Amino acid sequence: MLAKNDLSEIYQALHQIPELALQEFKTKDYLLSIIKNFNQKFLEYREIKELPTALLVRVKGFAPKRTIGYRCDIDALPVKEQTGLSFASKNNGVMHACGHDLHMTVALGVLAYFATEQPKDNLLFFFQPAEESENGGKLAYELGVFSGKWRPDEFYGLHDNPDLPTGAIGCNLGTLFAGTTEVDIYLHGKSGHAAFPQNANDMIVCASALIMQAQTIVSRNVDPTKGGVLTFGELKAGSIRNVIAGEALIKGTIRGLTQEMIELIQQRLKTICAGVAQTYDATIDLKLNQGGYLPVENNDKLTKFFIEYMKNAPDVEFIETTPAMTGEDFGYLLAKFPGTMFWLGVNDTHSLHSECFTPDQGAILKGINAITGFLVVRMKKEV
CATH class of the missing domain: 3.30.70.360 (Alpha-Beta Plaits)
Structure with missing residues (x-):
């Protein structure tokens, strides 16, 4: 499991090495370097020759009845950073202005938890390149990546939201994006x-x-x-x-x-x-x-369960949101697999894609705790 200081260090390291769609080689190498320090007993890796910056990590469950997928996007934007942060982007003209560095840090935290605490069901972590452009989710699907033991029965993913309080979980039935x-x-x-x-x-x-x-x-x-x-x-x-x-x-x-x-x-x-x-x-x-940028339409049954859990979780602030006109290529995967996308609040006065976007790092640990708690309860449900 990753401590708060570890998570901050990972987030700041990722923030400094942003890369554009299909060019995320340093990012993928960094992710692998972190994951290979986890307990390896339950982990299995898969890389894709035709999509070399993608990474899949499977966590073997102890009594699996399903495989639950968790998708995390890893690319950045062609934005010149103006945050003034001590850990600002070292790649001039490229910035994690959409918060994918925070997405990755949360995903690593969730993966680290289940690498130590073996899950009941199998878990599939998909570190996806090319969300901002080039529709990486569609590319992976069309390459036949999600087949056999690498096929999820359901898929989840988050997006940070500067308009929500730090660590709050936002979601709604139907279309999110x-x-x-x-x-x-x-x-x-x-x-x-x-x-x-x-x-x-x-x-x-x-x-x-x-x-x-x-x-x-x-x-x-x-x-x-x-x-x-x-x-x-x-x-x-x-x-x-x-x-x-x-x-x-x-x-x-x-x-x-x-x-x-x-x-x-x-x-x-x-x-x-x-x-x-x-x-x-x-x-x-x-x-x-249009490529892979379909509407992000949440599955009714799974999303009702997700919302019910988040509303009742004692340490989670849940906010019911309304659909947004922003786009997200996770919609393509949700058209192929039932699942849910949700927001993680990061409380910033700057908008997504802004050169000054500075999400509150306090959201990372809260997000990890909310997601791991949900997955543990989800795995106890028979269907």
Whole structure:
């Protein structure tokens, strides 16, 4: 088991070596160096040649009736840290601005506990690369990683939350996080001199019309009680004031609390792009990339049990949350395995992905205790 000082040391070490998606080699090596100091009697490791920064650790149960999976993401973000911490990132321009360093520390604490106190059921710890981009959970699943004794019967995972008190557990039935889709729209017309618009096909005008029409999707096609988002955050066109732009690029994101909602918005956007292309005599190429970023839909039965436990655990502050429009690729794994994702409060005034994000380290031990307590009780339940 890891003491509070050990956990702080691990967290600060991980914070200093953030790595981007599929590049987490130092992070994985550090994780292995810590885990190999645990009691090895019940542990078994698996690495994946095609996904070399992923790591799976299996803890053998003494009377297993199931395998319970616990997923922990390990990648960081392309953010230049501005926290002023003594243990700030040593990788310039990369930072654990989403708290995956804290996620890893909690997971190591839970693993350390069960390496010493053999669990009743088998446990599977999945240290997952590429959550922020490249959908590492989907990559692992498609490689057939979760098969045989490495297949979980149910999966759990957490995400830190700066808006909740330190160590509080937050969760809700249904969708916890939205699903997301990347949107890239390429518009092709004809450039020309600003003085002779009749000889050109202006893609700034075309892009403007497309953006305005697309904004009616959520306001007029989406049930206002269900929610959806279509945001365009990038528009590129033109190079000089007196030349009509013949090309334009629009980039954005779709978010929805159900896959049905996401597909509705996707289809309406396809229809609008086709209509605008015809109206403005343009060629419009729409590319939609959802990958593994499906809505994080919690399993009703397992989540009811999880919430009931957390509400009644004497040392846990439980807060019922509402769905968030942030994305998380754990949604893909929850579409394949029943399970629950939940929040761990870290009480920070800075938002996730902020260059100043500084989660309260006091959440680490509280999170470990809440999760280990839940897993022990879960393993006593027959079904």
